[in-house]
Amino acid sequence: MLYRTLIIFLLCLPANSRNLQAINNEYIRSIKPLIKENCLSCHGGFQLDTWYRDLPLIKMYINGHITDAKESLNMENDIPFKGRGIQSDIFWSIIASIKKERMPPQPFSLVHGDIKLSPKDRDTIIKWFSEKRRVLLEQDL
Numbered sequence: 001m002l003y004r005t006l007i008i009f010l011l012c013l014p015a016n017s018r019n020l021q022a023i024n025n026e027y028i029r030s031i032k033p034l035i036k037e038n039c040l041s042c043h044g045g046f047q048l049d050t051w052y053r054d055l056p057l058i059k060m061y062i063n064g065h066i067t068d069a070k071e072s073l074n075m076e077n078d079i080p081f082k083g084r085g086i087q088s089d090i091f092w093s094i095i096a097s098i099k100k101e102r103m104p105p106q107p108f109s110l111v112h113g114d115i116k117l118s119p120k121d122r123d124t125i126i127k128w129f130s131e132k133r134r135v136l137l138e139q140d141l
């Protein structure tokens with residue numbers, strides 16, 4: 001029994017990681033540019049390349065938030081993201097944070113108004129993550 005479970009586990013493992021790999025490839029091609037612009041300055045290793053980045057208050061605000069942000073969601077090394085729960089949970093929290101307009105955080109949008117997510121970009125992100133979440137759920141990922 002244990003032996004069989006082990007075999008099944010070994011057979012499933014590469015399939016699962018192949019799936020994640022495929023989703024990640026698509027993520028990098030299609031949706032990452034939007035995420036990079038709007039999320040990765042806090043949730044990943046990306047530095048905003050703008051004149052106001054180095055203004056004291058903004059720098060303090062962003063630096064102060066990066067530790068918190070990365071603790072709850074780290075997107076630095078693409079998919080699989082690191083966060084609470086399995087990948088489909090993490091995808092769900094991303095969808096929810098955008099639906100509720102919790103992310104990107106308000107004060108950030110104020111100083112960063114030019115990248116406040118447009119309704120079109122919000123829809124694109126929500127749609128992409130919802131679609132892929134369905135695939136993940138089928139695989140228990």
Ligand code: HEC
Nearest residue numbers: 038039042065068069072073093094097102103104105108
């Ligand atoms: C200015 C920094 C900043 C930016 C930009 C930012 N976040 Fe966050 N994010 C945080 C912080 C800080 C937390 C942890 C505290 C909290 O939940 O408010 C967080 C938490 C989260 C969480 C954890 C779950 C939750 O809702 O509490 C998710 C998911 C998330 N962010 C998604 C995103 C997405 C998607 C974007 C881009 C559209 C984004 N964030 C942009 C700072 C940021």
